[in-house]
Amino acid sequence: MASKAIKFLEANESESPSRFVEEAAWRKENASWLRWSRQLAVTLIGYMQDNGMKRADLASKLGVSPQYVSKLLSGTENLSFKSIANIEDRLGISCLVMVNA
Numbered sequence: 522m523a524s525k526a527i528k529f530l531e532a533n534e535s536e537s538p539s540r541f542v543e544e545a546a547w548r549k550e551n552a553s554w555l556r557w558s559r560q561l562a563v564t565l566i567g568y569m570q571d572n573g574m575k576r577a578d579l580a581s582k583l584g585v586s587p588q589y590v591s592k593l594l595s596g597t598e599n600l601s602f603k604s605i606a607n608i609e610d611r612l613g614i615s616c617l618v619m620v621n622a
Contacts, residue, residue: 554599557617561605562596564616583611 548555569579576594580587592598593608609616 551599555597558598558600559596560618561598561600561608561616562594564614565590565593565608568612568614583608 565579569575572578574582576587576590580590583590593600605616
């Protein structure tokens with residue numbers, strides 16, 4: 522049985538080396554702002570669901586491309602406060618909730 526699994530893995534082995542270690546280090550190094558970016562993404566997804574919108578609809582409302590909306594929804598876009606304020610103003614919502622720690 523192990524031989525069959527090993528043969529399968531060997532047959533499907535990627536030719537390019539894994540970047541897992543580098544990507545994990547990047548996520549750890551950028552954990553603080555990634556947390557804010559994911560919160561923004563979740564807020565935008567909720568807004569879209571509540572309003573029956575697709576990515577193209579949200580893009581139109583924000584005045585950006587659907588590709589940029591995809592970046593926002595990925596939860597990995599490093600945004601300025603000005604960009605976040607613009608999103609909040611155009612949608613009439615609060616995207617980031619400030620909590621006293």
